[in-house]
Amino acid sequence: MILVVGGTGRLGSRLTGELVGHGASVRVMARGESQPFPGKPMDGVELVRGSLASGTDCGRGVAGCSHVVFAASGFGLKRGGNPRTVDRDGALRLIDAASRAGVEHVVMMSMHGAAPDAPLDFLRMKYAAEEALKASGMAWSVIRMGANLEQFLDSMSQPLHTKGRVLVFGSGRAPVTFTSTPDAAAAVLLALSGPSLHGRTIEWGSETHSFNTLAEAVLAHAGKGSIQRIPVAALRVMAAVARPISPFMARMARAALWMESGEASFNPAVQRAAFPEIPVIGLRESLDQIRST
Incomplete structure (x- = not known):
């Protein structure tokens, strides 16, 4: 089972469809607020309504999953979240839950420019999440997008x-x-398909x-x-x-x-x-x- 966090967003929706097309079992976790849940889930997709602000929800989301894709972001939220609460705190909460649940591999969607001293709060929060994932003990891949x-x-x-x-x-x-979005999804599929991107940060x-x-x-x-x-x-x-x-x-x-x-x-x-x-x-x-x- 592959968990896609933020699976109702632009990238998450595209990725979910492609994973199902490749025969994968997919679980989508999202709040269902900034983007609504689909009225009828596609075959092979389990929908979980949950918030990254809740450790319990994160635990439910990762349970039984071998892989996790973190595609959520608070950058474009007008309310209900921001880069600090989603891209850093939410990611750290999910990473902890995934580690406890025995998840094998986490793919983190990040951004070009992520750094501890970046001029944007968003990029600093992304960097903090990257570092937490690298220290988690799980296999990891970081994809920094434009x-x-x-x-x-x-x-x-x-x-x-x-x-x-x-x-x-x-x-x-x-x-x-x-x-x-198709290019970003292709990079995630590559990361999930084998070890070529394990332990690597790429700018895509x-x-x-x-x-x-x-x-x-x-x-x-x-x-x-x-x-x-x-x-x-x-x-x-x-x-x-x-x-x-x-x-x-x-x-x-x-x-x-x-x-x-x-x-x-x-x-x-x-x-x-x-x-x-x-x-x-x-x-x-x-x-x-x-x-x-």
Whole structure:
């Protein structure tokens, strides 16, 4: 049995379907709040409603599982959690429960830039979870992703449908390495299929683009619209002022400023060279998928 924590999210849903397609028995654990549980679970999938804030729930989730995938995150939550409570504390709680239950292998989804002194709280919390997993005594794999490509394409497209423009935070010129959801799922499947990624931390990206490139691609795909920018100065104000009112908005502004610095880019070819059998699913393919749906 493979437990997918955060299995109702973008990556978790994709991964669950692919695991079932490969004949695996899958258990999905989620709160069912930020993303609802499906009305009818697919064959081969057991749904467990549980919170990473509860040691009891974590224990129920991992019971009888040989592998665990941690795909939950508090970064995008407007309420009910944040990077500290989900990406660090929740992960540590789950790691402890998995170790006690005799889980063999844990795959941790993390982010490029995770470090003890990273400028974003989110990245510091991810690093703390990575270190706890490495010290757990279980086999482990850490997959550090770039920014989720589909998430940004979706968020940029939404105001296009309602206001006729796409939103770009900052100058939009800095390079950012993106990881598509299919690419992230492929890396997890690789980690689960054998020992090649055991005891390894990999940085797994698809393609590097600027936000201007993404915006222009979205506009070309839609055949209409214009670009609206939120200046860097406004982002700095938002990062400072919004925190007591909307920690979510402050978090988004700080992340945008970090991306503006250029630190969100890396060379995905370095890690991908070892796994040429995994095709790159990048911007063009993701836009084609949006067009087909």
